[in-house]
Amino acid sequence: MSGHPGRLATRPGATPGERGRSDGEPAPGPTPRPAKPERDLRDLRVFSGFHLIPCVTGVSRLVAVSLIATEALTKTYGGRVTALSDLTVDVEPGVIGLVGANGAGKSTFIKIMLGLLAPTSGQVRVFGIDPTVEPDKVRLRVGYMPEHDCLPPDVSAAEFVTHLGRISGLPRAAARERASEALRHVGLYEERYRQIGGYSTGMKQRVKLAQALVHDPDLLLLDEPTNGLDPAGRDAMLALIHRIGTEFGISVVVCSHLLGEVERICDSLIAIEGGRLLRAARISAMTEASDVLAVEVAEGVDELATALGKLDMKVSRDGRLLLVELTADDAYDRILQAVADLDLPLHRLDLRRHRVAELFTPREMADV
Amino acid sequence: MSEASVIHDIGYQRYDGPRLGRRAVLGAIYAHGLRAAFGFGRSAKSKIFPWLVFGITILVGVILAAVRAYAGVIPLNYVQYADAMSWLVILFVAVVAPELVSRDMRSGVLPLYFSRPLRAADYLGAKWVALVTAVWLLLGVPQFVMFLGAAFTTKTGMSGVWDELGDLLPAWGYTLIWAVVFASISLLIASLTGKRAFAAGGIVAVFLVTTPIFGVLMSLPSRTAQELAGLASPMMLISGVGTWLFKAGNTGLPVGRFGPVYAIEVVTLVAACLLLLLARYRKVASL
Incomplete structure (x- = not known):
């Protein structure tokens, strides 16, 4: 999702071109998330770790404190290779993107959460349960989709997923x-009655997702779910994950090395690099105060900059564009007024939402 | 994306039903393994071999029962029958053991198992019991056929049936030893590789290679060496235990006073195999 189209639509004076930008996403992409306060609460009740937190206003509200919490989580292999180093995060339920380059430690993190690997040091809690002590309790409520091929070719998808459902403890008929x-x-x-060996990559990824869903988990851990998919398949998979996270009421951790891909569907993002936490925040927090209006005029750029500066607007230049920080709702009108006053030919007035990627750009450049 | 893979909105329902415990999960893996051993739930191709072997063992059982009914001679008793079928059992485990474990390794399914509330020991235990059951059925069912033949043609009435049952039950116990030893060894070898052909070859090789050692020891002039020769080969090892435990079985292998040694080796061998398997899966499960 490219942002909050709801905000865009309500803004007065939004130009058609501006709306067009928000529609620039591929059609199968996730739909804007509707306001869903009731549903949220009902869905969140599945998580333990609930606390009644008195708000400043004096009204108590239910807050799922953490879905996943780690403290100084460290994992080294053989004392030499460091997969995770001093990772401390606190994640709320929702769709969570776990982003990092290959080898950044994403898969190690997932395996620790499943209790498959023991951390070298540090603490980890999933639903408030320590997976190193009670892995079964965590695993009952978690669905895991591995990165690699994990499907036997000579059984049907229906039979395979049923079998795994039974391994998760479902009775035969329910499975x-x-x-x-x-x-x-x-x-x-x-197709589910055909042997998996004859499936396309896209269908196999779907079977992998289905087996993670079969026992109705409260949390899905998806390791590179879009691996090997074509662009249309990626969009469909991402839309599906977004639906699972919003409509199904299941929290999802999506691992990816493609930031641009997961930021569209995530509520919050954890970026790790070389096992270290780069940044963890809600997407809304990351993009907050980063909305910028791009103004392009054919001439008189300097005059306009000065005029806007006098109006207490933060203006910076980017080539022929003026970037104005969007601090107040009437910024559009005031800019338009300033342009009209100076009698300049206005070419463009755009809302430029900072992509989360830009927050990481310097580091990513350094990485290359 | 093909048209068939369009996502439709039909609403998601959460599951509030019962979630079963460890025993049910073990049961599910066991049943799955036993079905797989005989090719159920798999392609027709994977049914051919197990059922061919099973067909042969039953056919032999039927022939033995028929010979006994019409000619009144007993070519092989229940215990000797198990020994006589040893090569078929080897072929059977060489195909079925890799089907049970190598296949999961090859296709990478194990992370899906072990990300569920399931321990390596549970998984292995269920698979092991499934293979033991399969091998036991392979020999036990024909033995039962032989028993039926004998019971229906006995000339001494009920007491004859009881005598016959008295022969069958120990033989079933003997068959169980066969099943346990063969299942343990073959599962261990199969767990070392994801390639079914290698696993099958390895299993046959282990049983084959030990036979000449047994032959050489038997040809030594020392009686003690001959009595201990059976320890060198899994098949003869079982025969030795049979000689010691079931005097009436008449397996034909001289063990002298070393019977307990044979029994101890069987127990040690099985325990070692299971422990090694467990160690192997501790590693695999954490992948």
């Missing part, structure tokens, strides 16, 4: 029913 449901949710219908 069969939920397997068909899960496969239907990921978009596999009649």
Whole structure:
């Protein structure tokens, strides 16, 4: 999702071109998240770790304090290779992007959360449970989709997902029913009775997702779910993950090395590099105060800059563009007024939402 | 994306039903393994071999029962029957053990198992019991056929049936030893590789290679060496235990007073195999 189209639409004086920008996303992309206060609360109740936190206003509200919490989590292999180093995060329920280059430690983090690996030092809690002590309790409520091929070629998807449902403790009939449901949710219908060996990569990824969903987990850990998919397949997979996170009421951790991909669907983002935490925040916090209006006039750029500066606006130049920080709602009108006063030919007045990627740009450049 | 893979909105339902415990999960893996051993739930191709072997062992059982019914001679008793089928058992485990473990390794399914509330020991235990059951059925069912033949043609009435049952039950126990030893060794070898062909070759090789050692020891002039020769080969090891435990079985292997040694080796061998398997899966499970 490229931002908050709701905000865009309500802004007075938004130009058609501006709306066009927000529609620039591919059509199958996730739809804007509706306001869903009721649903949120109901869905969040599945998480333990609830605390009644008195707000400043004096009204108590339910807050799921943390879905995943780590403290100084460190994992080294053989004392030499450091996969995770001093990672401290506190994640709320929602769709969480776990971003980092290959080898940044994403998969190690997931395996520690599943209790498959023991951390070298530090603490980790999932739903408030320590997976190193009670892995079964965590695993009952978690669905895991590995990065690599994990499907036997010579059974049907229906049978395979049913079997894994039973391994998760579902009774036979329920496992069969939920397997068909899960496969239907990921978009596999009649094909589910065919042997997996004959599936395309996209279908295999869907089966992997279905097996993670079959036991109705409270949290999905998806390791590179868009691996090997074509652009259309990526969009469909991301839309599906977004739906799972919003409509199904299941929190999702999506691992990816492509920031641009996960930022569209995530509520919050954890960026790690070389096992270290680069940044962890809610997307809204990351993009907050980073809305900028780009103004392009054919001539008189300097005059306009001065005029806007006099209006207490923070203006910076970017080539032929003037970038004005959007601090007040009437900024559009005041800029238009300033342009009209100076009688300058206005070419463009755009809202330029900072992509989360820009927050990481210097580091990413350094990495290359 | 093909048209069929369009995502439709049909609403998601959460699951509020019961979640079963460890026993049910073990049962599910066990049932899955036992079905897989005989090719159920798999392609027709993977049914051919197990059922061919099973067909042969049953056929032999039927022939033995028929010979006994019509000619009144007993070519092989229940215990000897198990020994006689040893090569078929080797072939059977060489195909089935890799089907149970190598296949999961090859296709990378294990992370899906071990990210669920399931321990390596549970997984292995269920697979092991499934293979033991499969091998036991392979020999036990024909033995039962032989028993039925004998019971229906006995000339001494009920007491004859009881005598026959008295022969069958120890033989079933003997068959169980076969199943346990073969399942343990073959699962261990199969767990070392994800390639089914290698695993099958390895299993046959282990059982084959030990046979000449047994032959050489048997040809030594020392009686003690001959009595201990069976320890060198898994098949003869089982025969030795049979000789010691089931005197009436008449396996034909002289063990002298070393019977307990054979029994101890069987127990040690099985325990070692299971521990090694567990160690192997501790590593695999944390992948």
